[in-house]
Amino acid sequence: xxxxxxxxxxxxxxxxxxxxxxxxxxxxxxxxxxxxxxxxxxxxxxxxxxxxxxxxxxxxxxxxxxxxxxxxxxxxxxxxxxxxxxxxxxxxxxxxxxxxxxxxxxxxxxxxxxx
Numbered sequence: 001x002x003x004x005x006x007x008x009x010x011x012x013x014x015x016x017x018x019x020x021x022x023x024x025x026x027x028x029x030x031x032x033x034x035x036x037x038x039x040x041x042x043x044x045x046x047x048x049x050x051x052x053x054x055x056x057x058x059x060x061x062x063x064x065x066x067x068x069x070x071x072x073x074x075x076x077x078x079x080x081x082x083x084x085x086x087x088x089x090x091x092x093x094x095x096x097x098x099x100x101x102x103x104x105x106x107x108x109x110x111x112x113x114x115x
Contacts, residue, residue, distance in 0.1 A: 004104060006095050006108060007021050009111045013114050014085060014113055017083045019079060019082070021077055021078075024077070032053060033052045033097060034071060034095065035048075036095060038093045039108075040088075045094070048060050055071070062088070063089075067083070086113060087114070088113075
């Protein structure tokens, strides 16, 4: 059974850092591209970062230079290191992968950045 479980969210002051983790099960993780999305109140869910099975990455312009996505295939886990956090980074962060045209999501973890 496919499952994604996020952790690591919380409340942090502007300029601070958080590290999110997403543990995956029920998939061949090492062959799967993984992504982090976020959804702020009243806004659409948006892609934050993505990492391919080979380790290639891409980022939303708003987080380039501040966030880093990485993966540990031995642990079936994808990470999102978030530095220099801003209040605009506030939202629920979701782990994601896609098989064919079907998206799979975790339950999300709340990140709140205070000014």
